[in-house]
Amino acid sequence: MELTNFRFETDSDGIATATWDMPGKSMNVISFPVMDEMEAIIAEVAGNDAIKGLIITSGKDAFSGGADLTMLEALNGEFQKGLAKDREAAIARLFKDASRLGEIYRKLETCGKPVVAAVNGTALGGAFELMLASHHRIVADDEKIKLGLPEVKIGLFPGAGGTQRVPRILNPQDALQMLLRGEQLSPAKAKAMKLVDEVVPRGQLLDAARAWLKGSPRAVQPWDEENFKLPGGKVYSVAGANVFPPAVALYRRETYDNYPGARGILSSVFEGLQLPIDQGLRVEARYFANVLQSKEAAAMIRSLFISMQELNKLARRPASVPAKPIRRIAIIGAGFMGAGIAEVSSRAGIEIVLVDRDQPSAEKGKATVEAAFARHVSRGRMKEEEKAAALARITPAVDYAALADVDLVVEAVFEDRGIKEDVIKRAAAALPETAIFGSNTSTLPITSLATAFPRPEDFIGIHFFSPVDRMMLVEVIMGKKTGEVALARALDFVRAIRKTPIVVNDSRGFYTSRVVETYIGEGHRMLIEGVPPAMIENAGRMAGMPVGPLSLNDEVALDLSLKIMKATQADLGEDIVPPEQYRLITEMVETNGRLGRKNGKGFYDYPDTPNGKKKLWSGLRDLFPPKPAEDFDVKELELRFLVRQALEAARCFEEGVVTDVREADVGSILGFGFAPFAGGTLSYIDFMGMTNFVALCNRLAKAYGDRFKPNRLLRDMAKKGETFYGRFPPSGEKQAAA
Numbered sequence: 001m002e003l004t005n006f007r008f009e010t011d012s013d014g015i016a017t018a019t020w021d022m023p024g025k026s027m028n029v030i031s032f033p034v035m036d037e038m039e040a041i042i043a044e045v046a047g048n049d050a051i052k053g054l055i056i057t058s059g060k061d062a063f064s065g066g067a068d069l070t071m072l073e074a075l076n077g078e079f080q081k082g083l084a085k086d087r088e089a090a091i092a093r094l095f096k097d098a099s100r101l102g103e104i105y106r107k108l109e110t111c112g113k114p115v116v117a118a119v120n121g122t123a124l125g126g127a128f129e130l131m132l133a134s135h136h137r138i139v140a141d142d143e144k145i146k147l148g149l150p151e152v153k154i155g156l157f158p159g160a161g162g163t164q165r166v167p168r169i170l171n172p173q174d175a176l177q178m179l180l181r182g183e184q185l186s187p188a189k190a191k192a193m194k195l196v197d198e199v200v201p202r203g204q205l206l207d208a209a210r211a212w213l214k215g216s217p218r219a220v221q222p223w224d225e226e227n228f229k230l231p232g233g234k235v236y237s238v239a240g241a242n243v244f245p246p247a248v249a250l251y252r253r254e255t256y257d258n259y260p261g262a263r264g265i266l267s268s269v270f271e272g273l274q275l276p277i278d279q280g281l282r283v284e285a286r287y288f289a290n291v292l293q294s295k296e297a298a299a300m301i302r303s304l305f306i307s308m309q310e311l312n313k314l315a316r317r318p319a320s321v322p323a324k325p326i327r328r329i330a331i332i333g334a335g336f337m338g339a340g341i342a343e344v345s346s347r348a349g350i351e352i353v354l355v356d357r358d359q360p361s362a363e364k365g366k367a368t369v370e371a372a373f374a375r376h377v378s379r380g381r382m383k384e385e386e387k388a389a390a391l392a393r394i395t396p397a398v399d400y401a402a403l404a405d406v407d408l409v410v411e412a413v414f415e416d417r418g419i420k421e422d423v424i425k426r427a428a429a430a431l432p433e434t435a436i437f438g439s440n441t442s443t444l445p446i447t448s449l450a451t452a453f454p455r456p457e458d459f460i461g462i463h464f465f466s467p468v469d470r471m472m473l474v475e476v477i478m479g480k481k482t483g484e485v486a487l488a489r490a491l492d493f494v495r496a497i498r499k500t501p502i503v504v505n506d507s508r509g510f511y512t513s514r515v516v517e518t519y520i521g522e523g524h525r526m527l528i529e530g531v532p533p534a535m536i537e538n539a540g541r542m543a544g545m546p547v548g549p550l551s552l553n554d555e556v557a558l559d560l561s562l563k564i565m566k567a568t569q570a571d572l573g574e575d576i577v578p579p580e581q582y583r584l585i586t587e588m589v590e591t592n593g594r595l596g597r598k599n600g601k602g603f604y605d606y607p608d609t610p611n612g613k614k615k616l617w618s619g620l621r622d623l624f625p626p627k628p629a630e631d632f633d634v635k636e637l638e639l640r641f642l643v644r645q646a647l648e649a650a651r652c653f654e655e656g657v658v659t660d661v662r663e664a665d666v667g668s669i670l671g672f673g674f675a676p677f678a679g680g681t682l683s684y685i686d687f688m689g690m691t692n693f694v695a696l697c698n699r700l701a702k703a704y705g706d707r708f709k710p711n712r713l714l715r716d717m718a719k720k721g722e723t724f725y726g727r728f729p730p731s732g733e734k735q736a737a738a
Helices: 032-047 069-085 087-109 126-133 162-169 172-181 187-192 202-214 244-255 260-272 277-292 295-312 336-347 359-378 384-392 417-430 446-452 484-496 512-529 533-542 549-556 558-572 579-591 634-654 661-672 681-688 690-704 712-720 732-736
Strands: 006-010 015-020 053-058 115-119 136-140 198-200 328-332 351-355 394-397 408-411 436-439 459-464 473-478 500-505
Touching: 006 032, 015 032, 015 202, 032 087, 053 202, 069 087, 069 277, 069 295, 087 126, 087 277, 115 126, 115 202, 126 162, 136 187, 136 202, 162 172, 162 260, 162 277, 172 244, 172 260, 187 198, 198 202, 244 260, 260 277, 260 295, 295 500, 295 661, 295 681, 328 336, 328 417, 336 351, 336 359, 336 384, 336 459, 351 359, 359 384, 359 394, 384 394, 408 417, 408 484, 417 436, 417 446, 436 484, 446 459, 459 484, 473 484, 473 661, 484 500, 500 661, 512 533, 512 549, 512 579, 512 634, 512 661, 533 549, 533 634, 549 558, 558 579, 634 661, 634 681, 634 690, 634 712, 661 681, 681 690, 690 712
Parallel strands: 015 053, 053 115, 115 136, 136 198, 328 351, 328 408, 351 394, 408 436, 436 459, 473 500
Antiparallel strands: 006 015, 459 473
């Protein structure tokens, strides 16, 4: 038996060990060659009487991240090509390929020999399904290890037995919650849920596996025994009636049926639990093949896995600049944003000088970080010693002389040009010549701010999103004179704090703020048109956005929106801001004192109690009398929200603000939650089809105004039948030089 991806050996007790250790890869992944070798190992174990049992483990730090998603992407690509030639053959081939891993795992658990999964590191997706197919599951005692089935987060669902084995171990309510959330579990939690049998010290992993095999091992899964009963009872029972109808209602409420993967989970569990395991696995395979060929899965795999991986590996970093660790940084501005940046930076091991206008303000910023760490400790996400070490890295300060030995500055003061320019000049006088200056502005052009800095080539935008600890995106903005060293250092910093970077060129609002403003602005226009506020908010969520536009504006702060409008008018002229939108926000802020969530009243009224619910402000009816809901088509409202954002992204691409299709898509999803099922703003256009999108824009422009008119690039691509990913294929080396 020739193996490349596994080492296979049998000891004197007849215990075989298959050590998964793919050459040239930092993590094991499931590919077709790996499946071939798995089948060969199973055949050897089943057919060799000298082998009494099998241990499956890993030779790497992690067990496995699951399936190679580029393989699944290729499967879908081949399927789409095959449809034109022979539809039936293409469908049959896709089903065969998509169900192969599940069939291999079924062979494993019915091979007649006991199998132990000895898991020494993270096991996700198909790797966790391999664990579930093993007769005994032992995991190393390490809280950094993650176990679970996160496929739903990238548009898929567990297709190698996960939807059938998990609800045969857990009750269906817990199983559905785990599967639909894509929940990742610690070893201890997985053991408490009975998904893992033992958690042992790492050094005892293989000894524990051998001990079980030498004891009283079972070679039959519970669901293959004659007297097996489902943990939650039958589907068609009182217990089942209390689980499945509410689960469907919850799915509809949370996803608006935009995610075929989540729908596939519900269908597979519901139908599969009414059948014996083999038929249940076939049901799962059928749904998996169906979901795999959906445009939603293709879009999400490409953007949320492949593209995001490439960006996380700094695809846009200039190769000519040597790597240099970010040792010490200064954060100027210890408010909410500055404290958030200090929190994630200190956890990454970076020394921080936290500067504010006076010592109490700087100390308050550190106290904010300490309170956040205390919450992490109380929830088991951080140890006391980690908290103490991270806090010790933060030094509150007032004197800019403390900046004398930092590698990088992140300025996070109020969004006011005068304040920022004063801070920049004061910092410049104290900084070493090797330091990079990064501004956390969300809208002010970097090129103009850089005029206050003596070395504009070392000035760059580093735009964080709120709340910093939870938002994974950082927008890195290149000014006209920003150099490659500044870009490299900024990207190195973003990687060090475990965020995903996108690189954009200077523009008012850059990419993310500019596009998300169109979403908020369209909500404003609908309100002015007389669309009922609740309908506006629901339409935004139904379109796939995480919150409605009015709610989002409250989070951003209405007075900040007004300040941005006024700054834009001052720089570009009064006509640049739609007068009716300016009047709306002025009325809210200056007449009614409604600033958003921060003062408890904006488009919504916010409760004083922690558990209270916000409610749309009743005064909106007086300011903007609503028309009957029947006068509006909710699908049309959804289209307006998505098309407006996608169109602005296309304009940003044409203007060179964003130059990499991956960054446009990933940035739109991570930055402001643009419909993840669409794969991002440009993927939304590509999967709709350029001709269809341009025609839709023309129709909307005729009905609602010139803001929907397609730009020249889109019209040109529609004539040529092009897509963004076809005309502008991602290339790390090419794009880094752009």
